[in-house]
Amino acid sequence: MIAGTQESAQEVCSLRVGDTVFAVPIARILEILGKPFLQPVPLAPDFVGGLVHYRGEVLTGISLRRLLDMDPAPSPEDVLVFESPAGPFGLLVDSVGEVLSVSAAAYEPNPSTLDSCCQALFAGAWKLPDRLVAALDPERLDPLRLASAFADSRKGSHARSGG
Amino acid sequence: MDDLTREFLLESQEGLDRMERGLTELESRPADAELLAEIFRSVHTIKGTTGFLGFPRLEALAHAGEDLLGLLRDGRLKANPDIISGLLALLDRLRGILRSIETSGGEGEAGLEDRVTIARLEALQRAEAFVPGGAAESSVESAAAAAPTSPARHFSRGKSRRPSPSRPLSPLRDQPAEAGPQGNEPAAPPAPEEPEPASASVRKKAASSPRPRAAAGPSAPVATGVSPESATADSTLRVDIELLNRIMNLVGELVLTRNQILQASSADAAFAPLGRRLDMVTADLREAVMKARLQPVSHVFSRFPRLVRDLARSLGKPVRLELEGQETELDKSLLEAIRDPLTHAIRNAVDHGIEDAPVRAAAGKPAEGLVRLCARHEGGHVLVEVHDDGAGMNIERIRAKALERGLVSAARAAQMSEREVLQLVFLPGFSTADAVTSVSGRGVGMDVVRTNVERIGGKVEIDSHPGRGTILRLRIPLTLAIIPALIVRSRGQNFAIPQSALVELVHLSSEEVATRIECLENAALYRLRGRLLPLLFLDRLLHQLPRESAACDIAVLNADGRRFGLVVDSLADPEEIVVKPLATVLREIGFYSGATILGNGEMALILHPGAIAQSAGIGLAEETPEPASDAAACSGRDDFLLVETGGQPAALPLETVVRIERIPRSRIERAGSRPVLRFDEELLPLSETTEKVADPNAQTTVVVCRDGARQVGFVVSRVLDVASGHSLRQAGAASSTPGVTLLRDRVTTIVPLSSIPALESAEEPPASGEQP
Numbered sequence: 001m002i003a004g005t006q007e008s009a010q011e012v013c014s015l016r017v018g019d020t021v022f023a024v025p026i027a028r029i030l031e032i033l034g035k036p037f038l039q040p041v042p043l044a045p046d047f048v049g050g051l052v053h054y055r056g057e058v059l060t061g062i063s064l065r066r067l068l069d070m071d072p073a074p075s076p077e078d079v080l081v082f083e084s085p086a087g088p089f090g091l092l093v094d095s096v097g098e099v100l101s102v103s104a105a106a107y108e109p110n111p112s113t114l115d116s117c118c119q120a121l122f123a124g125a126w127k128l129p130d131r132l133v134a135a136l137d138p139e140r141l142d143p144l145r146l147a148s149a150f151a152d153s154r155k156g157s158h159a160r161s162g163g
Numbered sequence: 164m165d166d167l168t169r170e171f172l173l174e175s176q177e178g179l180d181r182m183e184r185g186l187t188e189l190e191s192r193p194a195d196a197e198l199l200a201e202i203f204r205s206v207h208t209i210k211g212t213t214g215f216l217g218f219p220r221l222e223a224l225a226h227a228g229e230d231l232l233g234l235l236r237d238g239r240l241k242a243n244p245d246i247i248s249g250l251l252a253l254l255d256r257l258r259g260i261l262r263s264i265e266t267s268g269g270e271g272e273a274g275l276e277d278r279v280t281i282a283r284l285e286a287l288q289r290a291e292a293f294v295p296g297g298a299a300e301s302s303v304e305s306a307a308a309a310a311p312t313s314p315a316r317h318f319s320r321g322k323s324r325r326p327s328p329s330r331p332l333s334p335l336r337d338q339p340a341e342a343g344p345q346g347n348e349p350a351a352p353p354a355p356e357e358p359e360p361a362s363a364s365v366r367k368k369a370a371s372s373p374r375p376r377a378a379a380g381p382s383a384p385v386a387t388g389v390s391p392e393s394a395t396a397d398s399t400l401r402v403d404i405e406l407l408n409r410i411m412n413l414v415g416e417l418v419l420t421r422n423q424i425l426q427a428s429s430a431d432a433a434f435a436p437l438g439r440r441l442d443m444v445t446a447d448l449r450e451a452v453m454k455a456r457l458q459p460v461s462h463v464f465s466r467f468p469r470l471v472r473d474l475a476r477s478l479g480k481p482v483r484l485e486l487e488g489q490e491t492e493l494d495k496s497l498l499e500a501i502r503d504p505l506t507h508a509i510r511n512a513v514d515h516g517i518e519d520a521p522v523r524a525a526a527g528k529p530a531e532g533l534v535r536l537c538a539r540h541e542g543g544h545v546l547v548e549v550h551d552d553g554a555g556m557n558i559e560r561i562r563a564k565a566l567e568r569g570l571v572s573a574a575r576a577a578q579m580s581e582r583e584v585l586q587l588v589f590l591p592g593f594s595t596a597d598a599v600t601s602v603s604g605r606g607v608g609m610d611v612v613r614t615n616v617e618r619i620g621g622k623v624e625i626d627s628h629p630g631r632g633t634i635l636r637l638r639i640p641l642t643l644a645i646i647p648a649l650i651v652r653s654r655g656q657n658f659a660i661p662q663s664a665l666v667e668l669v670h671l672s673s674e675e676v677a678t679r680i681e682c683l684e685n686a687a688l689y690r691l692r693g694r695l696l697p698l699l700f701l702d703r704l705l706h707q708l709p710r711e712s713a714a715c716d717i718a719v720l721n722a723d724g725r726r727f728g729l730v731v732d733s734l735a736d737p738e739e740i741v742v743k744p745l746a747t748v749l750r751e752i753g754f755y756s757g758a759t760i761l762g763n764g765e766m767a768l769i770l771h772p773g774a775i776a777q778s779a780g781i782g783l784a785e786e787t788p789e790p791a792s793d794a795a796a797c798s799g800r801d802d803f804l805l806v807e808t809g810g811q812p813a814a815l816p817l818e819t820v821v822r823i824e825r826i827p828r829s830r831i832e833r834a835g836s837r838p839v840l841r842f843d844e845e846l847l848p849l850s851e852t853t854e855k856v857a858d859p860n861a862q863t864t865v866v867v868c869r870d871g872a873r874q875v876g877f878v879v880s881r882v883l884d885v886a887s888g889h890s891l892r893q894a895g896a897a898s899s900t901p902g903v904t905l906l907r908d909r910v911t912t913i914v915p916l917s918s919i920p921a922l923e924s925a926e927e928p929p930a931s932g933e934q935p
Binding site for chain 2: 086
């Protein structure tokens, strides 16, 4: 790597959900679990995809698909483990891709036209030569924060059906 | 905060705890030289270190305390309740400042209170509790001799600004009441107090003070010896609780890996012994780590002498506290959890349990009330009891109060036994009544006690004898981290039910589901031995897909006195599960108290029976345990556990059955010629089994029974049923035939519990007759 760009470059991990590619700064990822067993939790908030076993702890797995109102994943998902003030939690994604080096100059905050749900989840986007990659911010995915956000937005419309 | 300060805080807090214990003991043994020396050391150490670290407030206070304690130690002052109160006040001051250092890093401004405390201590030095005449003279000599040789004294000598302790003594010995050099505060009132109703003396049982008393008189310089603490300090180590938790977690992981290895290696004959070895080492490791978290209950008990003393003094009742079984050990987190309930119970016992002195005198009881706090191990639990010898609880008033509060129906109240009535005080809503304080004696805030104890998987019971006192029993599990649970399945998912809530299990075949589950409007009910049991369906509760399979199992649960049946698809094995906390988001659902990872690597959510019952509106009062009249109605009949062993049915008296275990055959070991089973630290003698063992990993069933004081295990092929048996009269004989009963219209052998010989007599040939 060229010394001049070192301070402005950042390593991010790309991940895929459906056809969308996201990226998270590598420094924020505690561990990547490949297709672990997921234990469903009945009555849990919608965005909880299940429990994940991680080093003797039981983590809450946040489903990115459910957050984006997508259909359930057709195949087992990968899990990224992040740290939050209340302890680690998992993020379920279709698959983890590669490590990309992106420069700070390529980063731009969320466009104002983005819908409010995505505004809340994404931090911004990296402009790669061939495509845009949405930047995920683990802090915004903290289950506690999601829970309060969802409680606010979905009050009244108790969307959960009996099944 | 730097390491030095942190260490100082820890040490000082421990020192103050020791001082508090010592001071309350001092009340019953005011001349105990060793005790005084120990208290002196605690204060002296604090003084020495504070000067060094630069905490002038602490130093000034500790200095004042040290002067007074020095006089006591050298036998020139005799401890009396006033002096002890003054020293306790000093202790509280010191604690407060330590807390302030801990939170803010500084000791805060020296205020008026410090001066008052110091003045009080100085006044006490001049009080006329002086030992008159010869004793004082001899102690002056000894002080001169002892002080410089004491190592503690040496330590502080260089920086001590304190005048030699013998300086103020000579004039004071002659005119004890004369005001001191400061002279601006009134001298303490004459010491001989009025016949002292307010003194609470504390007596520990002999076992708790193993140290030999110093045999010499009051002048014996005790501080010259090596302090008893220093010996233990060398062999112990402070470990961060976080690190212990982490080790515990890793051991949990190891247990899982072990289980998987055992499963994978069962096919390979060469690997099996290795697997078993790993199994044993892991079990021992887990136990050792759990032990590391155990602390003696004295850590909590030690604060109660002070509590009782202060309370007794403020109420003007003489009360003595006896502590027993202080060495009993309990997990640290559980110890913390019982601190508040116990404090409350003891406060209640002193405040409401023990009568006022005139009432006691009229009842012919000793004027001094007695509160006894004891702890002991009992069957995998720790039993903590708070006894008082007070008036006991008024059963009729409790019954009336519960009726008035609408907690029970009139009919129900009328048929309740005294014991059942007593348990009503644990109901929420009972003790909030203002008037209860005076009528119930001990019932105040008991629902809080119960909630706190049940939160950690414990149980509370109250027992009261009018005129003779009340006993509160807390049954606490040894550890929180690992609980016995039954794994059940609903819609292909695992759930764990804590054994503590489980009463019994009922299996319904598909035909029985249709006929035996009845409905009253929307409420599903099951007739359990003639009484209606409300049913909750786990799959419906959890909004799972509707059921397909018809056969099901009912887990009969008793959660905080709420009794209901939880219908699940099927039962899996009971397991000791390691409780993992859930994220707040999932805890808020309310139905789960945690999660666990099972032996096969799958996860299971741990159900919270209390919360489930509450959300479903399962009532409390109408769901009290089956009335005793049931048992009376079937007198002449006994319930039996019907088992199959060696292809024959056999009966075990149900009241002796403790639990039923499913274990792999390989866990049965031999001690001499006897088969035994190892549970934690206990050895369970087993019955001989004639069955041929093909697969050492095959599961077998062991029925654990209580036989007098011991427990024994019966190896059986299957558990069939619970049924009541009729005793049969031998033809021509007047008495019923021992050893057989009529069970489901068949004559069945009752297995004699004594057929399993005790392990001590392992060499004797096993008694015959246990194998039909």
